[in-house]
Amino acid sequence: MARTTKNSAARGAVTGFLTKWASIIALIAIFGFFALKMPQLFLTSSNMITILRSISVTTIIAIGLTVTLAVGGFDLSSGSMATMSGALVISFFVWYQMNMWLAIPLAITATMALTLITMFLIVKCKIPDLLATLAMMFMLDGLSLTYSGGGAVSEGMPRFDGTPTIGKIPRMFKDMGQAPAIIIIMIVIVIIIHIFLTYTKYGRYIYAVGGNKEAARLSGIPVNRYRIFAGMLSAVFIGLGGVLVASRNMSAQIQGAAGYAMPAISAVFIGRSVAGADKPNAFGTFIGASLVGILENGLIMMSVPYYSLNAVKGVVLAIALASTYYSSKSEG
Numbered sequence: 231m232a233r234t235t236k237n238s239a240a241r242g243a244v245t246g247f248l249t250k251w252a253s254i255i256a257l258i259a260i261f262g263f264f265a266l267k268m269p270q271l272f273l274t275s276s277n278m279i280t281i282l283r284s285i286s287v288t289t290i291i292a293i294g295l296t297v298t299l300a301v302g303g304f305d306l307s308s309g310s311m312a313t314m315s316g317a318l319v320i321s322f323f324v325w326y327q328m329n330m331w332l333a334i335p336l337a338i339t340a341t342m343a344l345t346l347i348t349m350f351l352i353v354k355c356k357i358p359d360l361l362a363t364l365a366m367m368f369m370l371d372g373l374s375l376t377y378s379g380g381g382a383v384s385e386g387m388p389r390f391d392g393t394p395t396i397g398k399i400p401r402m403f404k405d406m407g408q409a410p411a412i413i414i415i416m417i418v419i420v421i422i423i424h425i426f427l428t429y430t431k432y433g434r435y436i437y438a439v440g441g442n443k444e445a446a447r448l449s450g451i452p453v454n455r456y457r458i459f460a461g462m463l464s465a466v467f468i469g470l471g472g473v474l475v476a477s478r479n480m481s482a483q484i485q486g487a488a489g490y491a492m493p494a495i496s497a498v499f500i501g502r503s504v505a506g507a508d509k510p511n512a513f514g515t516f517i518g519a520s521l522v523g524i525l526e527n528g529l530i531m532m533s534v535p536y537y538s539l540n541a542v543k544g545v546v547l548a549i550a551l552a553s554t555y556y557s558s559k560s561e562g
Contacts, residue, residue: 240442242398244384249398250503250504251504252503253500253501253503253504253517253518253521254504254517255495256321256453256521256542257517257520257521260521260524260525260528261524263528264524264527264532265429266531267528267532268528269533271531272527272528272531273404276399277527278482278501279413280369280407280527281520281523281524281527282413282416283408283409284414284523284527285416285519285522285523285525286413286415286416286474287322287412287471287474287475287487287490288476288490288493288494288497288519288522289314289414289416289419289494289515289516289519290307290415290419290467290469290470290471290524291309291312291421291468291471291487291490291491291494292418292493292494292495292497292498292515292518292519293423293467293512293515294308294463294464294465294466294467294468294471294494295308295464295468295494295495295498295515296375296423296427296498296508296510296511296512296515297460297463297464297550298461298464298508299425299429299440299466299498299502299510300305300427300436300437300460300509300511301436301439301440301456301457301459301460301511302362302439302440302441302443302457303352303359303440303460303461304359304363305348305359305361305363306360306363306364306366306367306491307348307367307465307492308471308488308490308491308494308495309365309485309490309491309492310367310370310371310374310487310488310491311341311344311345311366311370311468311469311472312468312469312471312472312475312487312490313370313371313374313472313475313482313486313487313488314338314340314341314344314373314374314377314487315341315468315469315470315471315472315473315476315487315528316337316472316473316475316476316482316483316486316487317339317374317377317378317383317476317486318336318340318357318377319333319334319336319337319472319473319476320383320384320399320476320481321377321383321482321483322336322337322363323385323397323398323399323400323403324383324386324395324397324399325383325389325396325397326397327396327397327398328400329400330403330464331464333465334403334473335487336378337471337472338465338466338469338473338488340469341465341466341469341472342462342465342466342469343368344370344465345461345464345468346461346463347366348363348459348461349367349458349461349462351365351366351392352373352447352455352457352461353457353458357462371485375484378390378482378484378554379391380484381480381484382482382483382484383481383482384480384481384482384543385397385399385480385481388524391437391476391518403477406473406474407474407475407476407477407478407479408479409479412474412477412478415470419467419470420512420513420515421512423512424511424512424513425427427512428511431480432456432459434549435451435456435477435559436456436459436460436492436533438451438507439453439456439457439460440467440509441449441480441496441509442492452546470489471487472486472487475487475490478490481525486561488554492540493519493522494519496513496518496522497515497519497522498510498515498518499518500514500515500516500517500518500521501513501514501515501516501518504517504518509548514557524559525542527538529542550551
């Protein structure tokens with residue numbers, strides 16, 4: 231009997247350790263595999279910078295989703311919202327000759343205003359987050375295409391009605407989307423949101439609302455106000471992500487940021503169990519984005535067809551979700 235109890239305790243300890251550190255163990259294992267397989271290609275400093283640059287936008291958008299999920303929400307419209315932000319900022323430069331210090335805040339403010347519509351649907355109309363953000367995704371897709379005239383927006387292109395454009399995209403704006411600036415922006419945002427969610431009263435209230443809305447309400451926390459606040463904070467980072475996509479491309483492409491939505495969601499869910507947090511957190515999100523980015527980078531170097539990459543990402547997300555929710559059920 232005593233031996234059985236000891237074995238069960240040992241198994242529980244091993245399971246607990248693997249659950250807490252599975253994402254980091256997987257990250258190290260994947261990194262080690264590619265490092266051994268292709269040391270001359272994979273371990274170069276230029277490739278490390280490439281990986282960090284490639285995960286920067288994903289991480290920044292995922293940080294926005296981290297805040298949303300921390301308050302108990304869910305957002306399917308992040309890719310479309312970021313696309314709209316990118317279309318706005320490029321049009322401000324090219325169509326209206328705005329300077330960078332006005333165009334970027336205006337694009338992010340517009341993103342926040344559009345998010346207010348989503349929050350109205352969720353908080354006031356009581357529509358579930360999944361359905362409200364799905365509706366918003368379709369609305370934003372149509373809105374961004376209508377705004378741009380159904381095409382890309384770039385320097386020198388006439389407007390869709392044939393009107394010539396004379397605005398220029400600032401050189402400093404282009405530099406934002408390149409290394410090391412974009413990597414520094416990502417790291418600073420991860421640190422700020424980690425501190426905010428972990429060590430401030432507002433962050434603790436966001437987690438309280440996400441954990442149990444009714445208990446938070448009975449504790450005196452204004453639940454709806456914090457849900458809206460989390461949505462607005464999330465919009466800042468999603469809008470910034472769209473701006474950085476436009477900066478990297480030096481144009482606003484059709485569905486230009488749509489491809490970042492699923493990797494960002496994957497990063498949040500992969501990282502929620504890091505260090506036993508069992509909740510969305512900034513550090514875990516960065517680990518999740520790094521895992522997905524390293525995996526994609528290594529597979530491309532191994533000449534895996536690009537059309538197979540999403541299948542691999544889907545498998546990684548499925549494993550992460552299975553690990554997270556199985557451990558939660560086991561502890562319950």
